Amino acid sequence: MVAAQETNLQKILEGTSQYLVPLYQRPYQWGPENFKELWRDVTQLAEDRIDDVEATHFIGSLVLAPIPGSVAGSITRYLVVDGQQRLTTLTLLLAAVRDHLLEQGSATRRDTDRIHNQLLTNQYEDDPYRLKLLPTQADRESYAAVVDSLPTAGSDDNVGAAYRFFRARLAEPIDPDMPVDAVQIAQAVTTGLSVVSISTHPGDNVHRIFQSLNNTGLKLTQGDLLRNYLFMRLPTRSDEVYRTHWLPLQNALEDNERIETLFWLDLLHTKPQVKQTQTFAGQQSRLEKLATEDEIVGEIERIAGLGRLYRLMLHPLEEADSAVRERLVHLSEWDSITPAPLILHLLVLRDRGDATSEQVARALLYIESLLVRRFLVGRATTGLNRVFPAAVQELDADLPVDEALHRYLSEGRKHYATDDRLVDAILSSPLYTTGRAAQRKTVMVWIERLFATREHVDSRSLTIEHVMPQTLSPSWRRELAAAYGDEKVDTLHDQLVHTLGNLTLTGYNESLSNHDFGRKREILQASSIRMNQEIAVYKAWGPNEIEERGRSLSERIIAAWPGPADATRTTGDDNPLWASLNRLLTLLPAGRWTTYGDLARVLGTAAQPIGNRLANAPAPNAHRVLNAQGEISAAFRWLEPHRTDEPREILAEEGVRFSGNRADSGQRLTVADLEQLRVEVEEDTDPAE
Structure with missing residues (x-):
């Protein structure tokens, strides 16, 4: 019992x-x-x-x-x-x-x-x-x-x-x-x-x-539960309604998971914070207020109408208007559920005559712009599961929907990067380690399209390639040392190797490999990808060329994806690098240690900025960061005035073993270890996926 x-x-x-x-x-x-x-x-x-x-x-x-x-x-x-x-x-x-x-x-x-x-x-x-x-x-x-x-x-x-x-x-x-x-x-x-x-x-x-x-079995989805609930409320009309409305809905959306998602997106329009796991409970609570069969039939007709619009999001090539179609294709390629409630709302407005296709296309561009600019400055998806559903309720109904959405996205802390912030991130932030790998590639493909390429390039075969390689060969090191000085090579390489200016697309990643720039230039010149042909114009490749190309790409990006309505707003201390550093430091396990250089490699910067930051700003577990020899840095100091304890004693209490002044190398977290910690905590998936 x-x-x-x-x-x-x-x-x-x-x-x-x-x-x-x-x-x-x-x-x-x-x-x-x-x-x-x-x-x-x-x-x-x-x-x-x-x-x-x-x-x-x-x-x-x-x-x-x-x-x-x-x-x-x-x-x-x-x-x-x-x-x-x-x-x-x-x-x-x-x-x-x-x-x-x-x-x-x-x-x-x-x-x-x-x-x-x-x-x-x-x-x-x-x-x-x-x-x-x-x-x-x-x-x-x-x-x-x-x-x-x-x-x-x-x-x-x-x-x-x-x-x-x-x-x-x-x-x-x-x-x-x-x-x-x-x-x-x-x-x-x-x-x-x-x-x-x-x-x-x-x-x-x-x-x-x-x-x-712990025995497994076939479980009903929330879509199944909602279907059963609705048709139990139709004692005399269930066959007719199933044939005329529900079956076409099933055929349009092709599987039950999409029907469940549709019910969730519908619920978000009136309850922006509801989770997908609460779809059945939320819809049931709303549907219980309907008293007659006619009201239930009307509700199923409404959902079926939403389903036809949702299908356009899933199959954007079926959209008749070319401008809306282009934006829907892009947002489909982004492969994220988070903008979906707002996109569906825009299509509903057009369907009922409250917005034109031109306005909807422009509004969709602002959604795309927010996604691209946030991604490029390292903000990825944080908070978007609140931003997009809330927009449905908060848009100014007295304005055209595109203007209202532009204003909404430009207000508050939505991290809609200004042109200046965007350029700074493109020149200095490690795009190659930002967010989801699939979305990095998507952004690169979209940038390639800005070159007005006439020949269609099959993006499925493309990969992201570093022009200056991730690991410098002797020939690369000699060329950079001759131009910038041997002592600066590693620092410049760490700072710039993952930035957008040094990245391109290629279907020949294996053959490009670690070749010197002369050989890479020949391969890139023969490429059908326009951004590669632009790189091949350069006679040499290093920090100056990477910055110049980064600025050139910035101009294209700014022209293609408009910034916030109020470009004069400031973001304060909003550098995602330090937020990423603090997050990674918090994740360092007790009894383990790492180095300034390894942290820099993972975060796409150099050891010196990391050291400067830890010397001047509070950070969690800063005592677990040692120099490359496993010794406590001579510059280390507690930033809390009352702390006088020895960092080595704290490390020993946590389980770090020392031989002389050096920590046990077996307890050092490798770059791969740090990358794994970072991946495990990053919010890089949509909450409903």
Whole structure:
């Protein structure tokens, strides 16, 4: 016999209780994608609760089995039969919030004590009953280090990775468009996340229950649920409506996942913050207000009409107007769901006669411009899942839709880069390491089209090529040293190798390889790609030529993708390089170290700017950055006036071993290690994908 009730994390964790993950459970295995999804859900919920304090978000079930012979009169103990991954992650998130608040001094001691003493530990119990959650043996040491705030917290395993991920997210600069702080996030986690707690009877076979819970089966999608719900509301007209409206909708969109997405996009038009996982609940709540069969039929007719417009987004070559078609093709190639609610809204306006094709084409260009300019300055997709749905509600209805959208995108912190900011990023930012690889290639293909190429180039066979190679051959090094001085070669190379001015497209990546520029020039001259022919005009290739080409490409980009309506606005200290540096430093595991040069390589800059930044601006885990020999830099100093402790002693407490003054090279994070950390935490996918 089992008993189920809906509850929240606070009610589960408060009181003298302990939750043990049994031996037959696998160790903690959640990874970056799980962390990202949970973080999106929690931060969205925290935002929702600003306007509606009762807002909740369902995250699944937790199956608990009471352990016979619990400590009498003191503590109640349960086996976590199912749900340990969620429960472990949520407590690690609470620990990260606690430590963030302590570090920032941005909350009362009561807030942090409550998290530690009521939600993470049984304050008055000794081991082994002290921790609220007791993971499997493989995870206990790492988990306890986090809960107890030991120097080894954030170790190099999955438990440590979760803790470091949430510390990095909490350390992100506050966005005025998302006015939630760590305390509100903690409240969303403890009282806003809804979970069904299922308790077994003491005589139940919990191992068998565990096995049955983990059997897989075919699950209904939210689109299936909505279809079933709608047709249950049509007792006399279901056959007719299915034949005349629903079946054409299915044929137009071709699969159930797209129908589910359509229902979600429709919901976003009136509820911009709703998650795709909430589609059925949100639509059902709205549809329950319809009382008659005629009203249900009218709703299905409306959805079918939206489906015809959504199909144009999926198959843009079917669009009749050439200007709108060009923009829809581009936005389809961008391969992102985030602009979809706004694009669909623009097509709806045109369909009902409230906008012309010319206005819609111009509005779509502004969407494209925002995407391109943000991408080129390293902002990628951050916050766009809020920007585009909100536009549907916030556009000025008294203006033509293209002008209204241009104004909306130009206001607030939407990171719509000005011309000056764009040029600066093109000349100095590492485009090759920015965002999603597919979108890097898309931007390069779009830039090639700016050359008015008459011959169609099949982009599927193209790859991005560095003109000055990623690794300098002896001949490249000699040529650069002769022009710029041997001592400057590595610094200039690190600063410019990944910038747009040094990148091109080619179908001959293997043959270009590491050839000297003379040979590359011959290959590029013979290319059908126009940007390659432009490079081949140069007699030599180095920093001066890269800058000159970067400026030339900037002019084309600025002309093709218009900037914000108010080009005089300032962005303040908005350099994404330092935000990326701080994020990466937060992710460095305890017991590991890295160098200024390796950080620079990953971030696409040089070691000196990294060193200067760490010497003059607060940054997390700066003591874990050593020089190339594994020694603490002579220039290192704590920026907190009260700190006098030796960085080597801190590193030793965290688990770094020293031989003389040098840290153990076996504990050094390689460039590949840092790249992996960066990829795991970057928000590079759409929240609905």
